[in-house]
Amino acid sequence: MPAHSPKSRNRELKSGGGGRLEFLVLSKPPAALQRAASEPPSPRHRAVQQVEGPGSGLGLRRDSASSSSQPDDDCMKLNPSLLGIALRSLLAIDLWLSKRLGVCATEDSPWGSARPIMKLIEVSGHGIPWIGGTLYCLCKSDSTAGQEVLLNLLLALILDLVLVGIVKSLVRRRRPTHNKMDMFATFSVDRYSFPSGHATRAALGGRFFLNHLVLAVPLRVLVMLWVCIVGLSRVMLGRHNVTDVVCGFSMGYLQYSLVEYMWLSSSNLQTFLRLLGI
Numbered sequence: 001m002p003a004h005s006p007k008s009r010n011r012e013l014k015s016g017g018g019g020r021l022e023f024l025v026l027s028k029p030p031a032a033l034q035r036a037a038s039e040p041p042s043p044r045h046r047a048v049q050q051v052e053g054p055g056s057g058l059g060l061r062r063d064s065a066s067s068s069s070q071p072d073d074d075c076m077k078l079n080p081s082l083l084g085i086a087l088r089s090l091l092a093i094d095l096w097l098s099k100r101l102g103v104c105a106t107e108d109s110p111w112g113s114a115r116p117i118m119k120l121i122e123v124s125g126h127g128i129p130w131i132g133g134t135l136y137c138l139c140k141s142d143s144t145a146g147q148e149v150l151l152n153l154l155l156a157l158i159l160d161l162v163l164v165g166i167v168k169s170l171v172r173r174r175r176p177t178h179n180k181m182d183m184f185a186t187f188s189v190d191r192y193s194f195p196s197g198h199a200t201r202a203a204l205g206g207r208f209f210l211n212h213l214v215l216a217v218p219l220r221v222l223v224m225l226w227v228c229i230v231g232l233s234r235v236m237l238g239r240h241n242v243t244d245v246v247c248g249f250s251m252g253y254l255q256y257s258l259v260e261y262m263w264l265s266s267s268n269l270q271t272f273l274r275l276l277g278i
């Protein structure tokens, strides 16, 4: 008998033909399939429906009676895309890895004794010392070149706070469950974790330092090390998942490029300050 005869198709259908069945549905719904749709769901499919809930998009909802009225929509649901599977796998790896790396999440964690030093690193990447420090240096600076760099840094840090706040409130990804929320001076959006504001600031500030300060090689290495340690400490403290930090680094890196692109020269700044009446 040929492999794709109607009888063999029906046999696959009755034996719950798996992925094969999905292709048959995509091409043209045979009469046997429509009959199957009106039959009560098998216990296995009922269980899957309960686990995934409605709208999970995993494609096993073909069994529900209502689905026979919208065959085109069903075709989409029956075939989880490769991208979807890849994203789900990445997310699962991210959660697993972040939990394993969250060794300083509480005092009772395996590396709980290193928590104070991790929190010190957290302070070094916090917005208050960065913005406060830049403002202080700006007041103390007596050269036009220095003022220009510092004012651009200040604007960059403010832009970073705004952009991170916007992305956090759009994505609304919860912080890891093992995180103990004992951070100081947070905004309300900081209950969300994507992207890591410390990581964006570290990448932005690190690039700023490397490009605008004349530093000896050991100091340049130290700056890069600090950026990496800030990122790692976010995951070790349980504040973030790995993807929050990786995306935070990318976002901070891009923000620096944006700041370079929109760089305000000292003459522009003086006009700007005059407009503000300062």
Ligand SMILES: CC(C)=CCC/C(C)=C/CC/C(C)=C/COP(=O)(O)O
Residues within 6 Å of the ligand: 126, 127, 128, 131, 132, 161, 183, 184, 185, 186, 187, 190, 192, 193, 195, 196, 197, 198, 199, 234, 239
């Ligand atoms: C000068 C002034 C008003 C600064 C505000 C700085 C401030 C409160 C920034 C928030 C920093 C923060 C807690 C970010 C969250 O970082 P994640 O890495 O946990 O996303």
